[in-house]
Amino acid sequence: MSETVEGVSALIIQKLLSNPKVPRDINGDCKIMEDLAFDSLAVMNFVMEVEDSLDVSVPLDKLADIRTINDLAACVVDLKSKG
Amino acid sequence: MASLFSKYEGLAGSLSAVVAAGGRNPFAVVIEKPLSSTVGVIEGRETLLFGTNNYLGLSQSEHAIKAAQAAAAACGVGTTGSRIANGTQSLHRQLERKIADFFRRRDAMVFSTGYQANLGMISALAGKDDYLLLDADSHASIYDGSRLSAAQVIRFRHNDPDDLYKRIKRLDAPDAAKLVVVEGIYSMTGNVAPVAEFAAVKKETGAYLLVDEAHSFGVLGEHGRGSAEAEGVEADVDFIVGTFSKSLGTVGGYCVSDHPELELVRLNCRPYMFTASLPPEVIAATSAALDEMQAHPELRTRLMENAARLHAGFVRLGLNASQRVSPVIAVTLETVEQAIPMWNRLLELGVYVNLSLPPATPDSRPLLRCSVMATHTAAQIDQALEIFRQAAEDCNVPLSAKETAV
Numbered sequence: 001m002s003e004t005v006e007g008v009s010a011l012i013i014q015k016l017l018s019n020p021k022v023p024r025d026i027n028g029d030c031k032i033m034e035d036l037a038f039d040s041l042a043v044m045n046f047v048m049e050v051e052d053s054l055d056v057s058v059p060l061d062k063l064a065d066i067r068t069i070n071d072l073a074a075c076v077v078d079l080k081s082k083g
Numbered sequence: 084m085a086s087l088f089s090k091y092e093g094l095a096g097s098l099s100a101v102v103a104a105g106g107r108n109p110f111a112v113v114i115e116k117p118l119s120s121t122v123g124v125i126e127g128r129e130t131l132l133f134g135t136n137n138y139l140g141l142s143q144s145e146h147a148i149k150a151a152q153a154a155a156a157a158c159g160v161g162t163t164g165s166r167i168a169n170g171t172q173s174l175h176r177q178l179e180r181k182i183a184d185f186f187r188r189r190d191a192m193v194f195s196t197g198y199q200a201n202l203g204m205i206s207a208l209a210g211k212d213d214y215l216l217l218d219a220d221s222h223a224s225i226y227d228g229s230r231l232s233a234a235q236v237i238r239f240r241h242n243d244p245d246d247l248y249k250r251i252k253r254l255d256a257p258d259a260a261k262l263v264v265v266e267g268i269y270s271m272t273g274n275v276a277p278v279a280e281f282a283a284v285k286k287e288t289g290a291y292l293l294v295d296e297a298h299s300f301g302v303l304g305e306h307g308r309g310s311a312e313a314e315g316v317e318a319d320v321d322f323i324v325g326t327f328s329k330s331l332g333t334v335g336g337y338c339v340s341d342h343p344e345l346e347l348v349r350l351n352c353r354p355y356m357f358t359a360s361l362p363p364e365v366i367a368a369t370s371a372a373l374d375e376m377q378a379h380p381e382l383r384t385r386l387m388e389n390a391a392r393l394h395a396g397f398v399r400l401g402l403n404a405s406q407r408v409s410p411v412i413a414v415t416l417e418t419v420e421q422a423i424p425m426w427n428r429l430l431e432l433g434v435y436v437n438l439s440l441p442p443a444t445p446d447s448r449p450l451l452r453c454s455v456m457a458t459h460t461a462a463q464i465d466q467a468l469e470i471f472r473q474a475a476e477d478c479n480v481p482l483s484a485k486e487t488a489v
C-alpha cells in the first residue's frame with residue numbers, strides 16, 4: 001500500500017467536513033475530542049466510517065494513543081502497511 | 084499542583100445544567116419504600132414504577148423472600164470469600180447445576196453480578212492473539228470486559244450481521260480465534276438482536292458466539308431461555324451470559340456453556356476469583372425465583388401483553404416509541420431541553436421511568452426509557468399513559484400522531 005499520512009489525513013478531514021457540526025477550519029493537528037468536541041462514542045463511530053472508506057481494521061485499543069487527526073492517519077497507514 | 088478533580092469540571096457543569104432544567108437530580112432518585120413490585124414511595128408520593136427491569140415482578144416474590152429468610156437463618160448472611168477459596172457453599176453449586184439444567188447446558192458459573200459475568204467471561208476468553216467483535220451499542224460491562232482483555236477489539240454496526248461478516252473478512256486472519264458478542268435485548272432501546280443471522284455468520288466464519296441475555300432471560304423464548312431459544316439457534320451459541328438482577332429480581336450473574344473448559348475458566352477469570360461470592364440468602368432467593376419463573380409461564384404471556392398495551396398507547400398518543408414491541412420501550416424525544424422537564428413532570432405526576440441522556444444513548448437523542456412488568460395491571464398502564472399525555476402537554480412536547488409500530 002502506498003498511502004501516505006498526508007493523503008490519509010486529507011481524506012479524514014474531507015470526511016469530517018461532510019458533517020455540518022464540525023468546525024470549518026480544521027487541520028491535521030486538530031485534537032479530535034477537544035477541538036472537534038467529539039465524545040468517546042462519536043470518536044468510535046467516526047473510526048468505523050474511516051475503517052469502511054479505507055478498508056482497514058482499527059482495533060479499539062489503538063484509539064487510546066490517538067489524539068489528533070494526524071495521529072489517526074498515521075495509525076491507519078501503519079495498520080495498512082502491516083495488512 | 085494539579086487537582087484530581089479538575090477532570091470533573093465538565094461533569095459538574097453538565098449535572099448542574101440538568102438539575103437547573105428540571106429541579107432535581109434524575110440520577111439520585113430514592114425509592115423510600117417499595118409497596119409492591121409496581122408501586123414505590125418516591126418523595127412521599129405513591130409512584131408507578133415503569134423503570135425497574137423487574138420484568139416478572141419477582142423481587143417481591145413471597146416464595147423467594149421465605150427462601151432467603153430460611154437460608155440466612157441456616158447459613159448466615161455472607162460467605163466472606165471468593166468462589167475459589169472459602170466462598171463456595173453447597174447452595175452455590177446447587178444453583179449452578181439448576182441454571183445449567185434450565186439452559187440445558189453442561190455447566191454454569193455464577194458471578195456476584197451480571198457486570199462481573201461479562202467482565203470475567205470476555206476477558207478470560209479473548210486473549211492476546213484473539214479478536215473480539217462487539218456490537219456498537221454494547222452495554223458498558225461488555226466494553227469494560229474488552230478493556231480488561233488483551234484481545235484486539237473491533238466494533239460492528241448495531242444489529243447488522245452483514246456488517247459483522249464484512250469486518251471479520253476484513254481482518255484477513257482466518258486462523259485467529261474470534262469471539263462475537265451480542266445482546267438478546269438491548270437495554271436502552273429494547274431492540275432485539277437477529278440472533279439466528281449472527282449464528283449463521285459465526286458458523287460461516289468459524290467464530291465463537293457469546294449472547295448476553297440480561298434483558299431477555301425469562302422474557303423471550305417459549306421457556307424463557309432468551310433470544311437464542313426464541314430463534315431456535317441455542318446450539319450455535321457457545322456462551323450465554325446473563326443476570327439475576329432483572330427477571331429473577333435478585334442480584335448476581337452467570338455464564339452457561341457446553342464447552343468443558345468452563346471449569347478451567349474459573350481459574351483464569353479475575354472478576355470471578357478476586358471478589359466475594361454471593362451470600363446464601365441471595366443464592367436461595369435466586370433459586371426460588373427460578374422455580375417461580377418456570378412454574379409460571381403465564382408471567383411471560385402477561386409481560387408481553389402489557390408491553391404491547393403500553394407500546395400501542397404510546398403510538399396512539401403520537402410519541403416516538405421503539406419500533407419493536409419488547410418489555411423495554413424507549414420513548415425518543417428530539418432534545419434534552421424537552422426530555423429533562425418531561426421526565427421531572429412524569430415523576431411529579433406519579434410515574435418513574437429512566438432518563439437517558441446522550442452520549443449514553445445510541446443516536447444522540449435523549450430517551451425516556453420504560454420497562455414493563457408482568458405484574459402491572461391494565462389500569463396502571465392506562466394511568467401511566469394518561470400521565471405521559473399530561474406531562475407532554477405540560478412540557479410542550481409535540482405529539483405527532485405518526486404510526487411507527489411495525
Ligand SMILES: Cc1ncc(COP(=O)(O)O)c(C=O)c1O
Nearest residue numbers: 196197198222270297326328335
Ligand atoms: C445488557 C446488560 N448486561 C449486563 C448487565 C449487568 O447486570 P447486573 O445488574 O447484574 O450487573 C446489564 C444491566 O445492568 C445489562 O443491561
